[in-house]
Amino acid sequence: MSSSDLIMYEEEFQRIDEELVSLKNSANASVVFLVDKNGQLIASVGDTQDVDTTSLASLTAGNIAATGGIAKLLGEEEFTILFHEGAKDNINISLIGSRIILAVVFDSRSSIGLVRLRVKKSTEKLAQIFDDISDKSDKDKAEGKLDDSPFNEISDDDIDSLFR
Amino acid sequence: MSFINYSSKEINCKIVYYGPGLCGKTANLQFIYKKTAPDKKGKLISLATETERTLFFDFLPLALGDIKGFKVRFHLYTVPGQVFYAASRKLILKGCDGIIFVADSQVERAEANIESLDDLAFNLEEHGFDLNTMPFTLQYNKRDLPNVVPSDEMDQMLNNRGVPWFDCVAVDGTGVFETLKDSARQVILELKKNY
Ligand SMILES: Nc1nc2c(ncn2[C@@H]2O[C@H](COP(=O)(O)OP(=O)(O)O)[C@@H](O)[C@H]2O)c(=O)[nH]1
Numbered sequence A: 001m002s003s004s005d006l007i008m009y010e011e012e013f014q015r016i017d018e019e020l021v022s023l024k025n026s027a028n029a030s031v032v033f034l035v036d037k038n039g040q041l042i043a044s045v046g047d048t049q050d051v052d053t054t055s056l057a058s059l060t061a062g063n064i065a066a067t068g069g070i071a072k073l074l075g076e077e078e079f080t081i082l083f084h085e086g087a088k089d090n091i092n093i094s095l096i097g098s099r100i101i102l103a104v105v106f107d108s109r110s111s112i113g114l115v116r117l118r119v120k121k122s123t124e125k126l127a128q129i130f131d132d133i134s135d136k137s138d139k140d141k142a143e144g145k146l147d148d149s150p151f152n153e154i155s156d157d158d159i160d161s162l163f164r
Numbered sequence B: 001m002s003f004i005n006y007s008s009k010e011i012n013c014k015i016v017y018y019g020p021g022l023c024g025k026t027a028n029l030q031f032i033y034k035k036t037a038p039d040k041k042g043k044l045i046s047l048a049t050e051t052e053r054t055l056f057f058d059f060l061p062l063a064l065g066d067i068k069g070f071k072v073r074f075h076l077y078t079v080p081g082q083v084f085y086a087a088s089r090k091l092i093l094k095g096c097d098g099i100i101f102v103a104d105s106q107v108e109r110a111e112a113n114i115e116s117l118d119d120l121a122f123n124l125e126e127h128g129f130d131l132n133t134m135p136f137t138l139q140y141n142k143r144d145l146p147n148v149v150p151s152d153e154m155d156q157m158l159n160n161r162g163v164p165w166f167d168c169v170a171v172d173g174t175g176v177f178e179t180l181k182d183s184a185r186q187v188i189l190e191l192k193k194n195y
């Protein structure tokens, strides 16, 4: 089970954040976010104050999972891009590698053509960062426990305290 | 799979409530939602049919507090129980860290419980998980009803592995947090083993 855990470090998190900001600006998007396929939000940039990003992340992953299921039934490996068009806002959802989802929310100040073009460029860079992350956590795992692991001295009391 | 973020100091875990249709999975989430302080919970999202049967999943994010400076978040999901939603059920198990199996204690649901548990083990295997080793908690729900199977018989039917189990009345909250807390404990201890 642990082999699929995702561990994010400061350095890579910064790189991801920078790439998302640059994508948001170059695509004229309002919000850009990354979600793990299991529904966990990894990072988001843009006008997110009024957006419930946690729910958005979970539903985006559910959406990808459902369309992935449809694809398999139809004999496709996966639908790599999803696009939903609204009266005001639109969302473009695509995959980075096999486990990360990239979503770009944009309105009439941008266009689907521009968004797709910019997404394509960013996808390569983001894929590289996630490769680096998994190399790094593989290495950490091979070397044993992480030094500053929050789990080192965890006790039943700590867990109890969450439910007080 | 859990997501540990050293940059934002967060640990995210996914717990899935599984069980036959109408056993009380959604009721568990509704009670947890009702009793959790606003600053510790997100929206309860239910993708349900018009008759309030779960169609795809319910989702409730909880941020209960900190452990060693890390914010611990639990994402709770339920699956749709009806037989014909098998495909959706399987999707939701992807990447889960812990399972809570909600059994319906009523005599006439005994078979449905066993079928659902078999279905769970099978679906987990498809994702490469093993129900015999992963964090797993049992809940015997609807103990308030008159026609229930005694708890020790429930245990004999469902609990080969001898995991912690809880008598529960999800609609009034009896046992709901006890069940969740046990699952959270198992999930965190599993993480501790690995990191
Ligand atoms: N008497 C009683 N009814 C319950 C209990 N838990 C759930 N129910 C009822 O059982 C029905 C199905 O519950 P629900 O949570 O939607 O089941 P789900 O299909 O597992 O999500 C609802 O009418 C609930 O009110 C319980 O502990 N006791």
Ligand SMILES: [Mg+2]
Binding pocket: B025, B026, B027, B053, B054, B078, B079, B080, B081
């Ligand atoms: Mg339900």
